[in-house]
Structures are given as C-alpha cells and as structure tokens.
Amino acid sequence: MLELDGISRSFDGRRVLDGISFSVEPGRLTGFVGSNGAGKTTTMRIILGVLAPDSGAVRWKGQTADREARRHFGYMPEERGLYPKMNPLDQLVFLARLHGVGAAEARRKAAELLEQLGLGERMKDKLESLSLGNQQRVQVAAALIHDPVLLVLDEPFSGLDPITVDTMTAILRTSAAGGVPVLFSSHQLDLVERICDDLVIVAGGGVVARGTVSELRHERAGARFRLVLGEDAGWLRDVPGLEVLDVDGRQALVELPDVSHDQQLLATAMQRGAVHEFSRVIPALADIYREVAK
Numbered sequence: 001m002l003e004l005d006g007i008s009r010s011f012d013g014r015r016v017l018d019g020i021s022f023s024v025e026p027g028r029l030t031g032f033v034g035s036n037g038a039g040k041t042t043t044m045r046i047i048l049g050v051l052a053p054d055s056g057a058v059r060w061k062g063q064t065a066d067r068e069a070r071r072h073f074g075y076m077p078e079e080r081g082l083y084p085k086m087n088p089l090d091q092l093v094f095l096a097r098l099h100g101v102g103a104a105e106a107r108r109k110a111a112e113l114l115e116q117l118g119l120g121e122r123m124k125d126k127l128e129s130l131s132l133g134n135q136q137r138v139q140v141a142a143a144l145i146h147d148p149v150l151l152v153l154d155e156p157f158s159g160l161d162p163i164t165v166d167t168m169t170a171i172l173r174t175s176a177a178g179g180v181p182v183l184f185s186s187h188q189l190d191l192v193e194r195i196c197d198d199l200v201i202v203a204g205g206g207v208v209a210r211g212t213v214s215e216l217r218h219e220r221a222g223a224r225f226r227l228v229l230g231e232d233a234g235w236l237r238d239v240p241g242l243e244v245l246d247v248d249g250r251q252a253l254v255e256l257p258d259v260s261h262d263q264q265l266l267a268t269a270m271q272r273g274a275v276h277e278f279s280r281v282i283p284a285l286a287d288i289y290r291e292v293a294k
C-alpha cells in the first residue's frame, strides 16, 4: 500500500501542498481530483521521487519509499516524454533494458504488451504518426513495461474519445485486478465517478474529501427530496418548515429541515392524492466537488 503522510511543498515561498495525507490501496483505482494548480502533479512527482517534499513522508508497504522501492513504481507523467521519432516497440525495449531486462526478453515483453493494448499493427510506426489515443496507450505501456507494483498516472484520460476511454479503463482495471494500487488524476468528474473505487479531492493545499465515491455521495446527501405527484405540486409551498427549491407542474424538489421528516412529508402528500415518486436526491460527484473544492 502507498501512504502519503503530511506532505508539504512550497515553490518560491508559496505553499502548494500543506500536509497532504492519503493512501492508495492494492487492487483499487483511486481517482485524484482537484482544480488547476491544486497540486496533483506536484504530489505525483513527490510520490515518484522526481521532486522532494519539504516535509512529510511517502511510504510503500510501511517503509519510507527509497530509490530501490521507487524503481518498481510505474509513472505516466503529465509531460508524457517518449521520443516522437522512435517507434513504440523500440521505445519499450529501451525502457525495459533500463530496468535491467535482457534484450530478447525485453523485445518479447514489449511486443506482448503492445499487442494487449491493441497496438500490434502499429508497433513499428513512429510514435508521432499515431493518433493521440494510441500515443497515450504507448505512454501507459511505458509505465507498465517493468510490471510495476504501483501505478501513478497523470491525466491518462485527457483528450481520449469514449471508446479509447473504455480501453484505458480496462487497462487500469487489469492492473488493479493484479493487486496493483492505481492512482490517476483527472478533471473528468463523470468519468472519475464511473470508474474509480476511491477518491481523493485536494484543494487549498490539503485533502478536503476522501473515501469511496458512494460514501462521499451519501455522507454529503442532505435532506433533499424529489416528488412526482398525481396533481399540481404547488401546495408544497404552503407546508411549514419545507423549503421548496423547484416546482414544475406535478414535480417538485424540496429540502426538509431534517431527513427524519421524510415520512411525515410522504404521508401528507399521500393524503392529498397520488404519489408516483418520492426519492432522496443523492448529489453527483460534480456537486460534491463544487462544494468542497471552492
């Protein structure tokens, strides 16, 4: 398991990270979310040891992550950084060799990985001639070539079409299923909500929310209810203590003073006529994000 404990880092006297703590569990996809400049890339660089924290510790399996431990981490940096003029196969062989894999084995592994990622036919084409999505797959292959024990990816989904997003998701899921903790940053909240198991939201230099997406959504659900009635819902405006957020014909969105008042409201509505729908509104991740990342 990867653990970040009180990581702080300043640039030119400006504190960007101020005691960041969270963990990434084996076998789980952890989404890392925060607005532009919130410090996601800086945090990832610190995990990989590319950048040193001013204080705090990065631990891998309970021990301070040292050079040796980090050799086994896989990283897809924001700046990507493969050679545009080189073909995917040669790039991966080169990277595998840097990790100490023998020439023949490196070639076999690189070809196998590229096949798995659907790049079998393009592995000898120059990287710059591939589409953005295919280049991104090669970037992930580069992070996976040495069978990493941890995978850290900086915006792996940016610029991908929906089908390639699915392919990328499947790649990350396969890694996670093998017991690898996977941390990825993204600004696509609908996507993060759909695919990640755990979520970490950073703002103002700290972690402002973390947990499973479902936990966060339910924890932050207020006492907001949606009603669809058999007749006009306008009468709800006259119910004492009820805040009516919206009424549109037979539909209404209301906020109760407390969630425990729900049965009372339902009973009142049923006394007045048919109730076709009565449901608590659980916020989407985007709503939670807007609330905590202000």
Ligand SMILES: Nc1ncnc2c1ncn2[C@@H]1O[C@H](COP(=O)(O)OP(=O)(O)OP(=O)(O)O)[C@@H](O)[C@H]1O
Residues within 6 Å of the ligand: 011, 012, 016, 034, 035, 036, 037, 038, 039, 040, 041, 042, 043
């Ligand atoms: N090497 C550096 N020198 C000076 N400032 C830096 C350096 N690296 C990052 N910063 C600053 O730290 C802040 C956090 O940047 P970082 O790239 O970590 O944010 P981010 O959350 O990844 O943003 P984005 O979502 O836009 O990629 C920014 O204000 C950035 O300008």
